[in-house]
Amino acid sequence: MFPHPCRPLSPSLPQATVRVFPEAPRAAPSLPEAANGSGLPYYVPAGNECALFELAWRKRLPLLLKGPTGCGKTRFVAHMASRLGLPLHTVSCHDDLTAADLTGRYLLKGGDTVWTDGPLTRAVREGGICYLDEVVEARKDVTVVLHPLTDDRRILPLDRTGEELQAPDSFMLVVSYNPGYQTLLKSLKPSTRQRFVAIEFDFLPMDREAAVVAAESGLPEDRVRPLLLLARRLRALKGQDLEEGVSTRLLVYCASLIAAGVAPEEAVAAALIEPLTDDADVKTGLTEIARATLG
Ligand SMILES: Nc1ncnc2c1ncn2[C@@H]1O[C@H](COP(=O)(O)OP(=O)(O)O)[C@@H](O)[C@H]1O
C-alpha cells in the first residue's frame, strides 16, 4: 500500500508570513481513517495539493477544485478540514438551491419565528470551512452571495437580520466543479472564478489508485490491479462512446463487491459498466473490453 497518506506540511511553509490561529475543536472523523492511525480521513495525495490547501487557508484565499467526478475532491476537503482542526460544512449545489439555503432563514418554531443560520453562515460564524460541491449547478443569486466573501472584505451581509458578518481569519470557502460537464450556460462566470486559487484534480497514477481502491474496499492489491487496467481502457473511451470515464469511486464499489464474494464479471457489470451507459451496443462493447482485459 502507498506508505504515507500525506506528508507533514508545516515545516516547508514560509513561517515569516504564517499567522497562527487558535486551535478550533476537532470534529470526530466519520470517514475511513488513514492506515497509519492518524485519525484523519484517509487521503492519498496526487502531488502538493495538501501544502497548497494549507497555504491558501493561511493566506485567507478561497479555493476552487476542478476535476472529474469521483476522483477524490470531497475526500480531500474532509481530510484537510480534519487536519487543520476546522469544522466543515458541505453543500451539494443544485439548480433549486437558493441564497437563503446557504445563508439562513426565519423558521416557525413553537409559534415564534426564529432565525436559523444556513451552512455558509454557520461556517463564517465558527471560522470553519464551507465547501460548495458542484458549484456551477447553483443559481446566479447564490454565486452573488459569495462575492463579498471572496474578496479582501471577507464579509457576509445578511439582509434579513440586518447583520454584516466579518469572516474570521480561519474561515475558508472551497468550491468544486467538474469541467467535463461544462457547457456555455453551466460554467463559472469569469467574475466568479477569478476570485479563487484553483487546483486541478485527475485520477491518481496507477500505483496510488491501486492503494486507494485496496484500502477502501479491502480487496488485496494484486486483485485490484486488473480492475485498474480495465478502468484505464474505459477512461480512454471518454468523449467517444462515453460521456465520463470510470471514477475511483466506481472502482471502490466494484472491488468492494468482489471482496464481498460477488463474481468479478458480475461486479464489473454492476459497478463499472451499467453506471456508465444505457446504450445496449456500447454496453456490449464495454463487456467485450472487460472480458479481454480480465480474462
Ligand atoms: N486520493 C484519494 N485518497 C483516498 N480515497 C480516495 C482518493 N480519491 C478517491 N478516493 C475514493 O473515491 C471515493 C470518491 O471520492 P470523492 O472525494 O467523493 O470524489 P469527488 O468529490 O471528486 O466526486 C472516495 O469516497 C474514496 O473512497
Ligand SMILES: [Mg+2]
Ligand atoms: Mg464530491
